[in-house]
Amino acid sequence: MNVTTPINLTQAETGLVDRFDAARTGLAGSDAVAALRASAAGQIKAKGLPHRRVEEYKYSDLRAFLKSAAPLAAAVSVDEAKAALGAADMLGELDRYRIVIANGSYVAELSDVAALEAEGVSLADFNAALAGDKGAALLAQPKSAGTDGVLALNTAFVQGGVVLSVKAGAEVSKPVELVQIAVSEGAQVTRCRVELGEGAKLRLVETFAGKAGAGETNAVFDYDVADKAHLATTRLMISEGAGAVLATTLSRIGAKAELKTLCFIAGPDFTRNQQFVAFAGENSEAKIYGVTLARGKALADQTLIVDHAVPHCNSREFFKTVLDDDARGVYQGRINVAQHAQKTDGEMMTQALLLSEGAEMANKPELEIFADDVICAHGATCGEIDEDLLFYLRARGIPLEEAKTLLVLAFLSEAIEEFAEEDVTEILEQRVRDWLAAK
Numbered sequence: 001m002n003v004t005t006p007i008n009l010t011q012a013e014t015g016l017v018d019r020f021d022a023a024r025t026g027l028a029g030s031d032a033v034a035a036l037r038a039s040a041a042g043q044i045k046a047k048g049l050p051h052r053r054v055e056e057y058k059y060s061d062l063r064a065f066l067k068s069a070a071p072l073a074a075a076v077s078v079d080e081a082k083a084a085l086g087a088a089d090m091l092g093e094l095d096r097y098r099i100v101i102a103n104g105s106y107v108a109e110l111s112d113v114a115a116l117e118a119e120g121v122s123l124a125d126f127n128a129a130l131a132g133d134k135g136a137a138l139l140a141q142p143k144s145a146g147t148d149g150v151l152a153l154n155t156a157f158v159q160g161g162v163v164l165s166v167k168a169g170a171e172v173s174k175p176v177e178l179v180q181i182a183v184s185e186g187a188q189v190t191r192c193r194v195e196l197g198e199g200a201k202l203r204l205v206e207t208f209a210g211k212a213g214a215g216e217t218n219a220v221f222d223y224d225v226a227d228k229a230h231l232a233t234t235r236l237m238i239s240e241g242a243g244a245v246l247a248t249t250l251s252r253i254g255a256k257a258e259l260k261t262l263c264f265i266a267g268p269d270f271t272r273n274q275q276f277v278a279f280a281g282e283n284s285e286a287k288i289y290g291v292t293l294a295r296g297k298a299l300a301d302q303t304l305i306v307d308h309a310v311p312h313c314n315s316r317e318f319f320k321t322v323l324d325d326d327a328r329g330v331y332q333g334r335i336n337v338a339q340h341a342q343k344t345d346g347e348m349m350t351q352a353l354l355l356s357e358g359a360e361m362a363n364k365p366e367l368e369i370f371a372d373d374v375i376c377a378h379g380a381t382c383g384e385i386d387e388d389l390l391f392y393l394r395a396r397g398i399p400l401e402e403a404k405t406l407l408v409l410a411f412l413s414e415a416i417e418e419f420a421e422e423d424v425t426e427i428l429e430q431r432v433r434d435w436l437a438a439k
Contacts, residue, residue, distance in 0.1 A: 013048045015069025017041065020156055023072060028127035028160070032136035040155035043147060050149035059330040059362040060301040062149070065270045066216065066244055072159055073103040073186030081107050084183040088209035090236055091427060096175040096205065099123065103181075104159035104188040120170030120200075126161035126191055138163075138193060138222070142250055144276045144305045144336070150246050154220045157189040168197030168226070175203040175423050180219060182210035182239070191220040196229035198254075204233040205424060208245060216244040227254040227281055234424045235263040237271055238431065244270040253313075255281025259288075262419045264428055265300045266293040266435050275304040279313040279341075289419045290319035291412050291428065293435045294327035301330035308341040317348040320415045322408055323359035324439065333378070334366040341371050348378040353385065353411050355404075405436045 009017070020041040027037060050056070051063035076084075081102035097119075100110040106125045113123055129138055139155050141148070166172065182188060196202055208217065217239070225231050237245055245268040253259050263273045271294075277286050286306060294300040306315050321329040331350040352361040365378035385407055393403035409432050416428045 007046070007048050009045070009048060010063060012066040012069045013044065013063070016153070017045050019069050019071060023157070027157070029130040030132070030135045033130050033139060036136055036139050037156050040152040043152045044149070044156065047149065054149070056148070056303065056332065059328070059332070060270075060272055060299055062244065062270070062272070065299070070185065070187045072157065073182065073184060073188050075105060076103050076183045078107060078109045080183050081181065082110055084181050084210050085110065085179070088181060090207045090209055090238070091177060091205065094175065094423060094427065096177045097172075098177045098179060099162055099164065101161060101178070101180045101190055103183050103186070104190050106160055106162045116172075116176070119172045120167040121172060121176070122165045122167075124163040126158075126163055126193065129163050129193070138191070142276050142278060144278065144307050145250070148248070148274075150218060150272065150274065151220065151248055153216070154189055154191060154218045154248065157187070157218070158191045158220075159189050161190040161192045163193040163195070165195040166197055166200040166202050169199045170197070171201040172203065175205050177205045177207060179207045179209060180217075182217070187216050187218070189218045191222065193222045193224070194231070195224045196226055196231055198226045199228045200226070201230045202232070203421065203423065204231065206233060206235040208237055208239045210239070216246055218246045220248045220250065223249065223251040223259065225251070225253045225257045225259050228256045229254065230258045232260040232421055233262075234421060234428075235261070235273065236431070237263065237265045237273060238267040243268070244272075247273045249275040249277075251275065251277040251286070253277070253279050253281065253284045253286060255283060257281065257284045259286045260419065261287070262289040262291065262416070262421075263302065264291045264431065265302070266431060269296075269298050271299070272301040272303065274301075277304065277315070278307040279310050282310050282312045284313050286315045287419075288315070288317045289415045290331075291415050292319070292321040292329055293432065294329060295324040295439070297326050299328045299330070301332070303330070303332040305334045305336065306346065308335065308337045308344045308346060311341050312343045313341070314345040315347070318415050318418060319350040320412050321350070321352040321361060322355065322412065323352065323361060324355040326356075326358040328359070329361045331362070331380070332364045334368060335376060335378070337367075337369040337371050337374055337376065339370040342373040344371060344374040344376065346374070346376045350380045352382040353408065354382065355385070405433065408436060409433065
């Protein structure tokens with residue numbers, strides 16, 4: 001007989017269990033959704049938060065970081081959300097449509113609903129969708145995610161979000177910004193479903209802005225890319241503050257389709273961006289990029305699992321990290337190739353640049369291959385600024401700090417420019433300059 005040994009819950013874990021008991025009757029969803037929420041909360045009670053003895057969290061111990069459990073962020077008025085939004089614009093003059101989530105809830109009044117409808121995009125409140133017949137399906141968890149603790153937290157407490165659907169054949173003319181803004185303190189837990197019909201094309205920019213919450217910001221993005229569709233997403237995780245900022249991506253890619261993503265991390269004290277990508281149709285491609293900047297005692301984790309479950313698909317993973325002071329960076333990447341997924345082509349590279357003696361980088365690239373007719377490779381590098389290049393620049397009259405900035409920018413720009421979305425390239429490179437200048 002298997003006997004489960006009860007764990008000693010931390011103050012934060014006890015607070016999360018209490019938070020769920022207090023909030024459960026007010027959380028949206030059908031009876032089936034309520035059952036999924038209760039099961040996820042039970043997982044937290046039984047296993048606690050992810051910690052270093054969980055292999056996937058060996059280098060990013062959420063249990064040790066999260067000291068308390070703040071209540072869910074309170075609902076805010078449209079005027080409050082509008083004022084906070086105006087003070088926290090990250091994209092400047094970029095011509096785009098906007099979808100707004102404030103304190104965890106979708107704000108239709110501040111979103112470009114009519115303009116998007118004219119482009120073939122429909123929007124729905126995630127809470128309303130949870131109450132429908134397919135509500136439970138919206139909280140489905142892919143096999144590769146297992147019993148992930150961050151996903152369980154999201155399932156239990158998700159406050160709201162949006163369902164964005166692009167009709168078949170539609171090509172949205174401008175990028176769409178999906179902004180999640182913290183108007184007041186408190187935990188924000190959201191889930192956004194992005195559905196592309198056959199042959200549709202969408203460029204999405206996901207931003208986090210506003211006050212840092214006293215607890216975790218936990219956002220899930222669920223992408224369903226149909227056959228022949230193209231989705232390009234840029235995620236900016238640059239909220240400042242002491243809270244944990246957690247983002248999870250669940251991606252399903254149909255046949256002859258393309259998914260291209262870049263996650264840019266700079267700022268939060270504890271950040272984890274995890275991606276679970278599954279190929280569901282042949283002759284498709286996934287290009288996954290990451291740029292990380294961390295200083296002080298911050299921890300930034302980029303984790304991904306790419307499942308090649310069908311033949312004739314390509315994946316490219318390219319991540320760049322710059323660390324200063326006593327910051328810690330984490331890269332965990334795994335490519336799974338199923339036995340029948342012949343003609344798979346997968347390549348993974350992670351490179352880190354350390355600007356101080358106290359900085360640490362953990363690189364953990366993995367391949368798990370059960371097919372024999374494949375091309376798969378991974379690599380990892382970690383080092384300091386090249387003194388010869390620094391001397392070369394200084395010998396031409398460039399001051400030391402400016403020379404370092406040029407070298408760091410060149411190092412990171414390789415990933416940004418390979419991502420090849422011109423609308424956001426200058427924005428990301430300026431964010432790098434701002435981060436370097438802030439030291």
